[in-house]
Amino acid sequence: xxxxxxxxxxxxxxxxxxxxxxxxxxxxxKGLSPEIRTVRFTESDLVAFSGQAKVxxxxxxxxxxxxxxxxxxxxxxxxxxxxSLFDGAGGRALARFVNHWVDHGLQKALSPxxxxxxxxxxxxxxxxxxxxxxxxxxxxxxxxxxxxxxxxLEALDPILEPLRQRLGESSFICGxxxxxxxxxxFAEFQWARTICDQDILAPEDTTLRAWRHCMLDLFDGLARxxxxxDTAA
Amino acid sequence: xxxxxxxxxxxxxxxxxxxxxxxxxxxxxKGLSPEIRTVRFTESDLVAFSGQAKVxxxxxxxxxxxxxxxxxxxxxxxxxxxxSLFDGAGGRALARFVNHWVDHGLQKALSPxxxxxxxxxxxxxxxxxxxxxxxxxxxxxxxxxxxxxxxxLEALDPILEPLRQRLGESSFICGxxxxxxxxxxFAEFQWARTICDQDILAPEDTTLRAWRHCMLDLFDGLARxxxxxDTAA
Numbered sequence: 001x002x003x004x005x006x007x008x009x010x011x012x013x014x015x016x017x018x019x020x021x022x023x024x025x026x027x028x029x030k031g032l033s034p035e036i037r038t039v040r041f042t043e044s045d046l047v048a049f050s051g052q053a054k055v056x057x058x059x060x061x062x063x064x065x066x067x068x069x070x071x072x073x074x075x076x077x078x079x080x081x082x083x084s085l086f087d088g089a090g091g092r093a094l095a096r097f098v099n100h101w102v103d104h105g106l107q108k109a110l111s112p113x114x115x116x117x118x119x120x121x122x123x124x125x126x127x128x129x130x131x132x133x134x135x136x137x138x139x140x141x142x143x144x145x146x147x148x149x150x151x152x153l154e155a156l157d158p159i160l161e162p163l164r165q166r167l168g169e170s171s172f173i174c175g176x177x178x179x180x181x182x183x184x185x186f187a188e189f190q191w192a193r194t195i196c197d198q199d200i201l202a203p204e205d206t207t208l209r210a211w212r213h214c215m216l217d218l219f220d221g222l223a224r225x226x227x228x229x230d231t232a233a
Numbered sequence: 234x235x236x237x238x239x240x241x242x243x244x245x246x247x248x249x250x251x252x253x254x255x256x257x258x259x260x261x262x263k264g265l266s267p268e269i270r271t272v273r274f275t276e277s278d279l280v281a282f283s284g285q286a287k288v289x290x291x292x293x294x295x296x297x298x299x300x301x302x303x304x305x306x307x308x309x310x311x312x313x314x315x316x317s318l319f320d321g322a323g324g325r326a327l328a329r330f331v332n333h334w335v336d337h338g339l340q341k342a343l344s345p346x347x348x349x350x351x352x353x354x355x356x357x358x359x360x361x362x363x364x365x366x367x368x369x370x371x372x373x374x375x376x377x378x379x380x381x382x383x384x385x386l387e388a389l390d391p392i393l394e395p396l397r398q399r400l401g402e403s404s405f406i407c408g409x410x411x412x413x414x415x416x417x418x419f420a421e422f423q424w425a426r427t428i429c430d431q432d433i434l435a436p437e438d439t440t441l442r443a444w445r446h447c448m449l450d451l452f453d454g455l456a457r458x459x460x461x462x463d464t465a466a
Binding site: 084086087088089090091092093094095096097098100101103104105108158159161162163165166169170173174175179181 | 317319320321322323324325326327328329330331333334336337338341391392394395396398399402403406407408412414
Protein backbone atom coordinates (compact mmCIF):
# COMPACT_ATOMS: atom_id res chain seq x y z
CA UNK A 1 0.00 0.00 0.00
CA UNK A 2 1.24 3.48 -0.77
CA UNK A 3 2.46 5.96 1.80
CA UNK A 4 0.12 8.84 2.52
CA UNK A 5 1.08 12.08 4.24
CA UNK A 6 -1.64 14.39 5.51
CA UNK A 7 -0.40 17.97 5.56
CA UNK A 8 -1.74 21.48 6.17
CA UNK A 9 -3.14 23.42 3.22
CA UNK A 10 -3.77 27.17 3.25
CA UNK A 11 -5.14 29.57 0.64
CA UNK A 12 -3.53 29.82 -2.83
CA UNK A 13 -2.19 26.27 -2.49
CA UNK A 14 0.28 27.41 0.19
CA UNK A 15 1.79 24.72 2.50
CA UNK A 16 3.37 26.65 5.36
CA UNK A 17 3.36 24.13 8.25
CA UNK A 18 6.94 23.63 9.47
CA UNK A 19 5.89 20.38 11.15
CA UNK A 20 4.68 19.05 7.81
CA UNK A 21 7.89 20.17 6.10
CA UNK A 22 9.89 18.21 8.64
CA UNK A 23 7.95 15.10 7.60
CA UNK A 24 8.13 15.88 3.87
CA UNK A 25 11.90 16.32 3.97
CA UNK A 26 12.43 13.26 6.18
CA UNK A 27 10.43 11.18 3.69
CA UNK A 28 12.47 12.58 0.77
CA UNK A 29 15.70 11.85 2.67
CA LYS A 30 14.57 8.22 2.86
CA GLY A 31 13.80 8.22 -0.85
CA LEU A 32 10.05 7.92 -0.24
CA SER A 33 7.40 9.76 -2.25
CA PRO A 34 4.13 9.75 -0.33
CA GLU A 35 0.75 10.64 -1.72
CA ILE A 36 -0.03 14.06 -0.23
CA ARG A 37 -3.53 14.67 1.19
CA THR A 38 -4.32 18.17 2.35
CA VAL A 39 -6.07 19.30 5.53
CA ARG A 40 -7.27 22.85 6.12
CA PHE A 41 -7.31 24.32 9.65
CA THR A 42 -11.03 23.57 9.98
CA GLU A 43 -10.86 20.10 8.44
CA SER A 44 -9.26 18.21 11.30
CA ASP A 45 -11.97 15.57 11.02
CA LEU A 46 -10.00 14.35 7.98
CA VAL A 47 -7.34 13.00 10.36
CA ALA A 48 -9.73 11.95 13.15
CA PHE A 49 -8.88 8.32 12.25
CA SER A 50 -5.44 8.99 13.80
CA GLY A 51 -6.97 9.62 17.23
CA GLN A 52 -5.95 13.28 17.28
CA ALA A 53 -6.48 16.47 15.26
CA LYS A 54 -3.02 17.62 14.13
CA VAL A 55 -0.95 17.24 11.00
CA UNK A 56 1.34 15.77 9.82
CA UNK A 57 -0.09 12.27 9.91
CA UNK A 58 1.74 9.50 8.08
CA UNK A 59 -0.11 6.40 6.94
CA UNK A 60 2.10 3.49 5.90
CA UNK A 61 -0.12 0.56 5.05
CA UNK A 62 -1.84 -0.40 8.30
CA UNK A 63 0.37 1.89 10.40
CA UNK A 64 -0.68 5.40 11.39
CA UNK A 65 2.00 7.72 12.80
CA UNK A 66 1.29 11.17 14.23
CA UNK A 67 3.70 13.91 15.39
CA UNK A 68 6.65 15.00 13.26
CA UNK A 69 9.26 13.57 15.65
CA UNK A 70 7.49 10.21 15.82
CA UNK A 71 7.33 10.19 12.04
CA UNK A 72 11.09 10.79 11.77
CA UNK A 73 11.80 7.99 14.26
CA UNK A 74 9.36 5.69 12.49
CA UNK A 75 11.06 6.28 9.14
CA UNK A 76 14.49 5.75 10.67
CA UNK A 77 13.46 2.48 12.32
CA UNK A 78 11.27 1.02 9.58
CA UNK A 79 13.42 2.09 6.61
CA UNK A 80 16.88 1.32 8.03
CA UNK A 81 18.49 0.64 4.63
CA UNK A 82 17.69 4.11 3.31
CA UNK A 83 20.06 6.97 4.24
CA SER A 84 20.00 7.66 7.96
CA LEU A 85 18.19 10.70 9.33
CA PHE A 86 20.25 10.70 12.53
CA ASP A 87 23.60 8.98 11.81
CA GLY A 88 23.62 6.96 15.01
CA ALA A 89 22.17 6.91 18.50
CA GLY A 90 23.98 10.08 19.57
CA GLY A 91 22.63 11.89 16.54
CA ARG A 92 19.08 10.82 17.32
CA ALA A 93 19.36 11.97 20.95
CA LEU A 94 20.74 15.38 20.05
CA ALA A 95 18.36 15.81 17.10
CA ARG A 96 15.64 15.65 19.73
CA PHE A 97 17.37 18.46 21.61
CA VAL A 98 17.56 20.45 18.36
CA ASN A 99 13.83 19.72 17.92
CA HIS A 100 13.11 21.33 21.28
CA TRP A 101 15.44 24.23 20.53
CA VAL A 102 13.59 24.85 17.26
CA ASP A 103 10.17 24.64 18.94
CA HIS A 104 10.99 26.74 22.00
CA GLY A 105 13.73 29.00 20.63
CA LEU A 106 13.73 29.53 16.87
CA GLN A 107 10.01 29.05 16.24
CA LYS A 108 9.04 31.02 19.33
CA ALA A 109 11.08 33.95 18.02
CA LEU A 110 9.73 33.58 14.48
CA SER A 111 6.06 33.16 15.36
CA PRO A 112 5.21 36.80 16.09
CA UNK A 113 7.03 37.85 12.91
CA UNK A 114 5.06 35.40 10.77
CA UNK A 115 1.67 35.30 12.52
CA UNK A 116 0.30 38.39 10.73
CA UNK A 117 1.30 36.85 7.38
CA UNK A 118 -0.27 33.54 8.39
CA UNK A 119 -3.54 35.36 9.02
CA UNK A 120 -3.50 36.45 5.39
CA UNK A 121 -2.35 33.02 4.17
CA UNK A 122 -4.93 30.80 5.84
CA UNK A 123 -8.19 30.15 4.07
CA UNK A 124 -10.80 32.88 4.62
CA UNK A 125 -12.91 30.33 6.52
CA UNK A 126 -10.01 29.66 8.90
CA UNK A 127 -9.14 33.29 9.68
CA UNK A 128 -11.46 33.71 12.62
CA UNK A 129 -10.02 30.59 14.28
CA UNK A 130 -6.45 31.63 13.54
CA UNK A 131 -6.89 35.20 14.78
CA UNK A 132 -8.57 34.07 18.01
CA UNK A 133 -5.94 31.50 18.96
CA UNK A 134 -2.95 33.71 18.08
CA UNK A 135 -4.24 36.87 19.69
CA UNK A 136 -4.84 34.85 22.86
CA UNK A 137 -1.19 33.73 22.66
CA UNK A 138 0.30 37.19 22.15
CA UNK A 139 -2.16 39.06 24.30
CA UNK A 140 -2.82 41.68 21.62
CA UNK A 141 -4.21 42.09 18.14
CA UNK A 142 -2.25 40.69 15.20
CA UNK A 143 -2.15 44.23 13.80
CA UNK A 144 -0.25 45.37 16.90
CA UNK A 145 2.01 42.33 16.64
CA UNK A 146 2.69 43.25 13.00
CA UNK A 147 3.58 46.81 13.97
CA UNK A 148 6.39 45.47 16.18
CA UNK A 149 8.03 43.46 13.38
CA UNK A 150 11.35 45.30 13.69
CA UNK A 151 11.50 44.57 17.42
CA UNK A 152 10.81 40.87 16.84
CA LEU A 153 13.41 40.70 14.05
CA GLU A 154 15.98 42.19 16.40
CA ALA A 155 15.10 39.56 19.03
CA LEU A 156 15.39 36.80 16.39
CA ASP A 157 18.94 37.78 15.44
CA PRO A 158 20.81 36.38 18.50
CA ILE A 159 18.64 33.23 18.44
CA LEU A 160 20.09 32.47 15.00
CA GLU A 161 23.70 32.78 16.17
CA PRO A 162 24.26 29.07 17.03
CA LEU A 163 23.10 28.22 13.48
CA ARG A 164 25.42 30.83 11.98
CA GLN A 165 28.36 29.50 13.98
CA ARG A 166 27.68 25.91 13.03
CA LEU A 167 27.11 26.69 9.36
CA GLY A 168 30.22 28.86 9.30
CA GLU A 169 32.31 25.73 9.78
CA SER A 170 30.26 23.00 8.07
CA SER A 171 28.09 22.78 4.94
CA PHE A 172 25.14 21.53 6.96
CA ILE A 173 24.14 21.47 10.62
CA CYS A 174 24.56 17.70 10.54
CA GLY A 175 27.96 17.82 8.79
CA UNK A 176 28.89 17.42 5.14
CA UNK A 177 25.44 16.04 4.30
CA UNK A 178 22.05 17.29 5.44
CA UNK A 179 20.07 15.21 7.93
CA UNK A 180 17.16 15.63 10.29
CA UNK A 181 18.77 18.43 12.30
CA UNK A 182 18.90 20.47 9.09
CA UNK A 183 15.28 19.70 8.24
CA UNK A 184 14.15 20.78 11.70
CA UNK A 185 15.73 24.22 11.34
CA PHE A 186 15.10 24.68 7.63
CA ALA A 187 11.37 23.94 7.98
CA GLU A 188 11.05 27.22 9.90
CA PHE A 189 12.65 29.17 7.04
CA GLN A 190 10.41 27.32 4.61
CA TRP A 191 7.39 28.35 6.69
CA ALA A 192 8.54 31.95 6.32
CA ARG A 193 9.04 31.88 2.57
CA THR A 194 5.70 30.23 1.84
CA ILE A 195 3.73 33.08 3.39
CA CYS A 196 5.90 36.19 3.82
CA ASP A 197 7.08 38.54 1.07
CA GLN A 198 9.66 40.13 3.42
CA ASP A 199 12.79 38.01 3.90
CA ILE A 200 13.50 37.25 7.54
CA LEU A 201 17.25 37.11 6.80
CA ALA A 202 19.19 40.29 6.13
CA PRO A 203 21.17 40.46 2.85
CA GLU A 204 24.42 40.35 4.85
CA ASP A 205 23.44 37.12 6.62
CA THR A 206 25.37 35.27 3.94
CA THR A 207 26.11 32.05 5.84
CA LEU A 208 22.48 31.32 6.65
CA ARG A 209 21.38 32.41 3.18
CA ALA A 210 23.86 30.06 1.51
CA TRP A 211 22.69 27.12 3.64
CA ARG A 212 19.04 27.95 2.94
CA HIS A 213 19.84 28.02 -0.78
CA CYS A 214 21.39 24.54 -0.55
CA MET A 215 18.40 23.26 1.41
CA LEU A 216 16.05 24.59 -1.27
CA ASP A 217 18.05 22.68 -3.90
CA LEU A 218 17.73 19.31 -2.14
CA PHE A 219 15.64 16.48 -3.61
CA ASP A 220 15.32 18.15 -7.02
CA GLY A 221 14.22 21.40 -5.46
CA LEU A 222 11.38 19.89 -3.40
CA ALA A 223 11.07 22.83 -1.03
CA ARG A 224 11.73 25.37 -3.78
CA UNK A 225 8.99 23.96 -6.01
CA UNK A 226 5.97 24.97 -3.94
CA UNK A 227 4.06 28.25 -3.96
CA UNK A 228 6.25 30.74 -2.12
CA UNK A 229 7.83 34.17 -2.28
CA ASP A 230 11.06 34.62 -4.23
CA THR A 231 12.70 36.74 -1.53
CA ALA A 232 14.35 33.71 0.00
CA ALA A 233 15.44 31.98 -3.20
CA UNK B 234 53.91 9.86 29.59
CA UNK B 235 51.03 11.03 31.74
CA UNK B 236 48.19 13.21 30.58
CA UNK B 237 48.30 16.80 31.80
CA UNK B 238 45.36 19.21 31.80
CA UNK B 239 46.00 22.91 32.33
CA UNK B 240 42.93 24.56 33.85
CA UNK B 241 41.89 27.90 35.32
CA UNK B 242 42.41 28.50 39.05
CA UNK B 243 40.76 31.32 40.98
CA UNK B 244 40.94 32.38 44.64
CA UNK B 245 40.11 29.87 47.42
CA UNK B 246 41.00 26.97 45.14
CA UNK B 247 37.92 27.60 42.99
CA UNK B 248 37.85 26.16 39.45
CA UNK B 249 34.98 27.93 37.69
CA UNK B 250 35.92 27.73 33.98
CA UNK B 251 33.14 25.93 32.07
CA UNK B 252 35.56 25.27 29.20
CA UNK B 253 37.86 23.44 31.59
CA UNK B 254 34.96 21.47 33.05
CA UNK B 255 34.04 20.31 29.55
CA UNK B 256 37.55 18.89 29.25
CA UNK B 257 37.61 17.43 32.78
CA UNK B 258 34.33 15.61 32.26
CA UNK B 259 35.28 14.42 28.77
CA UNK B 260 38.50 12.96 30.20
CA UNK B 261 36.57 11.26 33.03
CA UNK B 262 34.07 9.88 30.48
CA LYS B 263 37.03 8.26 28.71
CA GLY B 264 38.28 6.86 32.01
CA LEU B 265 41.34 9.12 31.98
CA SER B 266 42.77 10.85 35.08
CA PRO B 267 45.04 13.67 34.00
CA GLU B 268 47.49 15.50 36.18
CA ILE B 269 45.89 18.93 36.75
CA ARG B 270 48.10 22.03 36.48
CA THR B 271 46.52 25.34 37.36
CA VAL B 272 46.71 28.65 35.52
CA ARG B 273 45.53 31.96 36.99
CA PHE B 274 44.12 34.67 34.72
CA THR B 275 47.47 36.50 34.72
CA GLU B 276 49.58 33.37 34.28
CA SER B 277 48.89 32.64 30.63
CA ASP B 278 52.64 32.34 30.03
CA LEU B 279 52.29 28.90 31.65
CA VAL B 280 50.51 27.68 28.50
CA ALA B 281 52.55 29.75 26.03
CA PHE B 282 54.10 26.46 24.82
CA SER B 283 50.70 25.69 23.25
CA GLY B 284 50.97 28.68 20.92
CA GLN B 285 48.06 30.53 22.53
CA ALA B 286 47.00 31.88 25.91
CA LYS B 287 43.76 30.09 26.85
CA VAL B 288 42.87 27.09 28.96
CA UNK B 289 42.07 24.23 28.84
CA UNK B 290 45.21 22.82 27.27
CA UNK B 291 45.66 19.06 27.12
CA UNK B 292 49.13 17.54 26.86
CA UNK B 293 49.20 13.86 25.94
CA UNK B 294 52.80 12.80 25.57
CA UNK B 295 54.16 14.78 22.63
CA UNK B 296 50.72 16.03 21.61
CA UNK B 297 49.38 19.43 22.70
CA UNK B 298 45.68 20.10 22.18
CA UNK B 299 44.00 23.46 22.81
CA UNK B 300 40.29 24.42 22.76
CA UNK B 301 37.68 22.38 24.61
CA UNK B 302 36.00 21.15 21.41
CA UNK B 303 39.32 20.06 19.91
CA UNK B 304 40.11 18.25 23.15
CA UNK B 305 36.80 16.37 23.02
CA UNK B 306 37.40 15.37 19.39
CA UNK B 307 41.00 14.39 20.16
CA UNK B 308 39.87 12.13 23.02
CA UNK B 309 37.17 10.57 20.85
CA UNK B 310 39.58 9.87 18.00
CA UNK B 311 42.65 8.79 20.00
CA UNK B 312 40.83 6.79 22.67
CA UNK B 313 38.27 5.00 20.48
CA UNK B 314 37.95 1.95 22.75
CA UNK B 315 36.83 4.00 25.76
CA UNK B 316 33.13 4.98 25.98
CA SER B 317 32.14 7.31 23.15
CA LEU B 318 31.60 11.03 23.81
CA PHE B 319 29.40 11.40 20.74
CA ASP B 320 27.84 8.00 19.92
CA GLY B 321 28.42 8.27 16.20
CA ALA B 322 29.02 10.81 13.45
CA GLY B 323 25.56 12.37 13.81
CA GLY B 324 26.12 12.81 17.52
CA ARG B 325 29.45 14.56 16.93
CA ALA B 326 27.93 16.93 14.37
CA LEU B 327 25.02 17.92 16.59
CA ALA B 328 27.18 18.10 19.73
CA ARG B 329 29.01 20.86 17.88
CA PHE B 330 25.68 22.64 17.37
CA VAL B 331 24.94 22.20 21.09
CA ASN B 332 28.42 23.64 21.76
CA HIS B 333 27.48 26.78 19.81
CA TRP B 334 24.08 26.95 21.49
CA VAL B 335 25.77 26.80 24.90
CA ASP B 336 28.33 29.46 23.95
CA HIS B 337 25.94 31.87 22.25
CA GLY B 338 22.70 31.09 24.08
CA LEU B 339 23.03 29.56 27.54
CA GLN B 340 26.39 31.07 28.46
CA LYS B 341 25.53 34.44 26.99
CA ALA B 342 22.42 34.54 29.21
CA LEU B 343 24.33 33.31 32.27
CA SER B 344 27.35 35.59 31.95
CA PRO B 345 25.81 38.81 33.29
CA UNK B 346 24.30 36.87 36.21
CA UNK B 347 27.65 35.35 37.14
CA UNK B 348 30.13 38.09 36.19
CA UNK B 349 29.76 40.00 39.49
CA UNK B 350 30.42 36.77 41.40
CA UNK B 351 33.40 36.02 39.17
CA UNK B 352 34.86 39.39 40.09
CA UNK B 353 34.84 38.28 43.72
CA UNK B 354 36.09 34.80 42.86
CA UNK B 355 39.14 35.64 40.77
CA UNK B 356 42.44 36.22 42.51
CA UNK B 357 42.87 39.76 43.84
CA UNK B 358 45.69 40.28 41.34
CA UNK B 359 43.34 39.33 38.47
CA UNK B 360 40.44 41.56 39.47
CA UNK B 361 41.53 44.66 37.58
CA UNK B 362 41.89 42.62 34.37
CA UNK B 363 38.57 40.87 34.90
CA UNK B 364 36.65 44.06 35.67
CA UNK B 365 38.09 45.90 32.68
CA UNK B 366 37.30 43.19 30.15
CA UNK B 367 33.78 42.47 31.47
CA UNK B 368 32.71 46.07 31.90
CA UNK B 369 33.81 46.67 28.31
CA UNK B 370 31.57 43.75 27.27
CA UNK B 371 28.47 44.88 29.18
CA UNK B 372 29.00 48.61 28.71
CA UNK B 373 28.48 49.34 32.40
CA UNK B 374 29.96 48.69 35.82
CA UNK B 375 29.68 45.17 37.25
CA UNK B 376 27.84 46.72 40.21
CA UNK B 377 25.13 47.93 37.80
CA UNK B 378 25.09 44.51 36.12
CA UNK B 379 24.65 42.90 39.56
CA UNK B 380 21.73 45.20 40.37
CA UNK B 381 19.88 43.81 37.32
CA UNK B 382 20.21 40.17 38.42
CA UNK B 383 16.45 39.60 38.49
CA UNK B 384 16.11 40.90 34.93
CA UNK B 385 18.87 38.60 33.70
CA LEU B 386 17.38 35.60 35.54
CA GLU B 387 14.05 36.28 33.83
CA ALA B 388 15.81 36.38 30.46
CA LEU B 389 17.62 33.10 31.25
CA ASP B 390 14.39 31.23 31.94
CA PRO B 391 13.16 30.76 28.33
CA ILE B 392 16.71 29.94 27.18
CA LEU B 393 16.58 26.89 29.47
CA GLU B 394 13.31 25.61 28.01
CA PRO B 395 14.84 23.28 25.35
CA LEU B 396 16.88 21.65 28.14
CA ARG B 397 13.79 21.27 30.31
CA GLN B 398 11.85 19.71 27.45
CA ARG B 399 14.62 17.28 26.58
CA LEU B 400 15.26 16.30 30.20
CA GLY B 401 11.54 15.91 30.79
CA GLU B 402 11.57 12.90 28.47
CA SER B 403 15.08 11.45 28.92
CA SER B 404 17.48 11.00 31.84
CA PHE B 405 20.22 12.89 30.00
CA ILE B 406 20.42 15.24 27.05
CA CYS B 407 22.27 12.49 25.16
CA GLY B 408 19.78 9.77 26.12
CA UNK B 409 19.90 7.15 28.86
CA UNK B 410 23.59 7.82 29.51
CA UNK B 411 25.38 11.15 29.73
CA UNK B 412 27.73 12.16 26.94
CA UNK B 413 29.42 15.28 25.63
CA UNK B 414 26.17 17.18 25.04
CA UNK B 415 25.45 16.84 28.76
CA UNK B 416 28.95 17.99 29.73
CA UNK B 417 28.63 21.06 27.52
CA UNK B 418 25.45 22.22 29.26
CA PHE B 419 26.32 21.03 32.76
CA ALA B 420 29.68 22.87 32.73
CA GLU B 421 27.72 26.13 32.78
CA PHE B 422 25.81 25.07 35.90
CA GLN B 423 29.09 23.95 37.45
CA TRP B 424 30.55 27.38 36.71
CA ALA B 425 27.63 28.90 38.61
CA ARG B 426 27.91 26.69 41.69
CA THR B 427 31.66 27.17 42.07
CA ILE B 428 31.33 30.94 42.49
CA CYS B 429 27.74 31.92 43.30
CA ASP B 430 25.92 31.41 46.61
CA GLN B 431 22.55 32.11 44.95
CA ASP B 432 21.18 29.18 42.96
CA ILE B 433 20.40 30.08 39.35
CA LEU B 434 17.61 27.48 39.27
CA ALA B 435 14.35 28.10 41.08
CA PRO B 436 13.24 25.43 43.61
CA GLU B 437 10.36 24.49 41.32
CA ASP B 438 12.70 23.84 38.35
CA THR B 439 12.68 20.19 39.37
CA THR B 440 13.60 18.62 36.03
CA LEU B 441 16.79 20.63 35.62
CA ARG B 442 17.65 20.25 39.29
CA ALA B 443 17.30 16.45 39.12
CA TRP B 444 19.56 16.28 36.06
CA ARG B 445 22.12 18.56 37.69
CA HIS B 446 22.06 16.30 40.74
CA CYS B 447 22.80 13.26 38.55
CA MET B 448 25.59 15.13 36.78
CA LEU B 449 27.19 16.01 40.11
CA ASP B 450 27.12 12.30 41.06
CA LEU B 451 29.00 11.17 37.93
CA PHE B 452 32.54 9.79 38.16
CA ASP B 453 32.43 9.37 41.93
CA GLY B 454 31.17 12.91 42.41
CA LEU B 455 33.96 14.56 40.40
CA ALA B 456 32.12 17.85 39.89
CA ARG B 457 30.60 17.75 43.38
CA UNK B 458 33.99 17.31 45.04
CA UNK B 459 35.46 20.73 44.31
CA UNK B 460 35.12 23.94 46.29
CA UNK B 461 31.61 25.23 45.58
CA UNK B 462 28.43 26.48 47.19
CA ASP B 463 25.90 23.98 48.50
CA THR B 464 22.93 25.76 46.94
CA ALA B 465 23.08 23.59 43.85
CA ALA B 466 23.74 20.26 45.57
